[in-house]
Amino acid sequence: MAALTEEQVLIRDQAKSWVSEQAPVRKFREMRDAGGETGYASATWEGMIDLGWTGILVPEQYGGSALGFLTFGLVLEETGRQLTASPLLASALVGASAVLVAGSDAQKQALLPGIVGGKTIVSLAVDERPRHAPAGTSLSATRHGDRYRLSGRKVHVPEGMAATDFVVVARTSGAAGNECGITLLWVPAGTPGVSRQPIATMDSRGYAEITFDDASVAADHVLGDVDAGSVPLASILDRARAGVAAEMLGTASQAFDMTLEYLKTRVQFGQVIGSFQALGHRAADLFTRMELARSCVEAALQAIDAESDDVARLVALSKCRAGEFLHSMSNELIQVHGGIGMTDEFDAGFYLKRARVLEATYGNQAFHRDRYATLLDF
Numbered sequence: 001m002a003a004l005t006e007e008q009v010l011i012r013d014q015a016k017s018w019v020s021e022q023a024p025v026r027k028f029r030e031m032r033d034a035g036g037e038t039g040y041a042s043a044t045w046e047g048m049i050d051l052g053w054t055g056i057l058v059p060e061q062y063g064g065s066a067l068g069f070l071t072f073g074l075v076l077e078e079t080g081r082q083l084t085a086s087p088l089l090a091s092a093l094v095g096a097s098a099v100l101v102a103g104s105d106a107q108k109q110a111l112l113p114g115i116v117g118g119k120t121i122v123s124l125a126v127d128e129r130p131r132h133a134p135a136g137t138s139l140s141a142t143r144h145g146d147r148y149r150l151s152g153r154k155v156h157v158p159e160g161m162a163a164t165d166f167v168v169v170a171r172t173s174g175a176a177g178n179e180c181g182i183t184l185l186w187v188p189a190g191t192p193g194v195s196r197q198p199i200a201t202m203d204s205r206g207y208a209e210i211t212f213d214d215a216s217v218a219a220d221h222v223l224g225d226v227d228a229g230s231v232p233l234a235s236i237l238d239r240a241r242a243g244v245a246a247e248m249l250g251t252a253s254q255a256f257d258m259t260l261e262y263l264k265t266r267v268q269f270g271q272v273i274g275s276f277q278a279l280g281h282r283a284a285d286l287f288t289r290m291e292l293a294r295s296c297v298e299a300a301l302q303a304i305d306a307e308s309d310d311v312a313r314l315v316a317l318s319k320c321r322a323g324e325f326l327h328s329m330s331n332e333l334i335q336v337h338g339g340i341g342m343t344d345e346f347d348a349g350f351y352l353k354r355a356r357v358l359e360a361t362y363g364n365q366a367f368h369r370d371r372y373a374t375l376l377d378f
Contacts (some may be wrong), residue, residue, distance in 0.1 A: 002046070002070060002299075002301075008067075008070065008071050012077075015075045016081075019078045019081065023044045023047070023076045023079070023086075024163065026169075028084065028085055029347075031204070037198055038159075038161050038206045038327065039162070039207070041085070045305070047085050048086055051117035053072075053075055054088065054091070054092040054117070054118050055115075055116040057072060057092065058096055058116050062108060062109070069239065069299060069301045070298065070301040072076050072093060073242070073297065073298070073301040076247045078250060080247035080250025080254070081250040085204075087123075087163075088346075089240075090121070091123065091159065091163070092115060093110050094122075094158070094239070095111075095115060096112065097235075097236050099167070100112075102224040102233075104220075107223060110187070121162050121165070122165045122167060123158055123159050123160060124236065125154035125168045126154065126290075127155055128152070128153065128154055131364075132361075132367055134182075134237065135176075135179050137176060139153065139169070139212065140152055140170065140172075141171065141185060146219045147218055148172075148185060148218075148221070149214050149215065150187065150216075151214055151215075154169075160206065161206045161207075164188070164190075165186060165187065165188050166186075166187045166194075166210065167185070167190075167223065168187050169184060170183050170184075170185055181230075183225075184223040186222075191215050193214050193261060194215045195213070196209065196210045201357060215242065238311055238312055239304060242297070242319075243320045244358055247358065247360075248322040249322050251326060251355060252325050252355070255332075255333040255351045256329055258333060258347075259286070260274075263280075279336070286332060289325045292321060293318075297322055299318065313375045316369075317368075319363065320368040320369055323365045323368070324365055326355045327356075327365075329355075330352040334352060341375070
């Protein structure tokens, strides 16, 4: 396990306490039943802003605290435990990372203070197909004078209904499947020609399909260099995947705790079911896998903070390991609880549904196994 600083321990404990009291699963159920289009409660988001979580990655000169990815991961683990819905991951981590990695000084000044203040919600629009495939980008951005015109669509955009701005992965040259020819553009959500349609997902979050119908932005809205967006995009996505893995770890850990508590209290044949050897062995195996996943996730977050050369490899490993454990743990949560686990009144179904969406976000286990093998020249 990572050796945490005193400050990180305080932030983790603060996050655990606040999420449990102010944004537990019960609040998520209320939000789901209300059917809000954004997929989160505004009071929850305001609370996170007040706690300073939106500025964890942002340098102090833009209003943030620059506490690093491991610290952010500790917070995301706690929000994952309670299935707390908010733009924290999509904007304060992924959106902020896109601006920090690829943005100019002027773009950072224009966007980062707003991200910290929570008024600006920046979402990365990358995928165009059911499966994650950044190189398969076909949405076109054509240069006309000093502007770019975008045509195409993006699917499964996180917080797409609430976003005020998008970082759009577009193709300015080449064909879909080529890594060269990709360009990142900052597109305000209110740009003429930009429309969005909510997508109903099993985890009841605010995903959207974004359509760009000859939407036009100035040339100074390009993040980084034209046709050379693949390199910064890979770095942005690695940060995004590490954040998702941290949330997955929290979701799976809570599922484990719920299962363990049930094993300790459910009585069958005159004794608690946790005393049955087969169930005890399953719990021990799951605990071992949970600790292995934690080690992988924390290693990836620390590598990003240290700007290590093996960030991509460790991120692929962590996303795959966390995904494997979450998949198994969410299944076990349902199975061990038996009939009650299948009811909507019990929270187990929420964890299963969220698990399946997180597993596919920014690449599923198969995607990252292949990526890990490629990085090791297998």
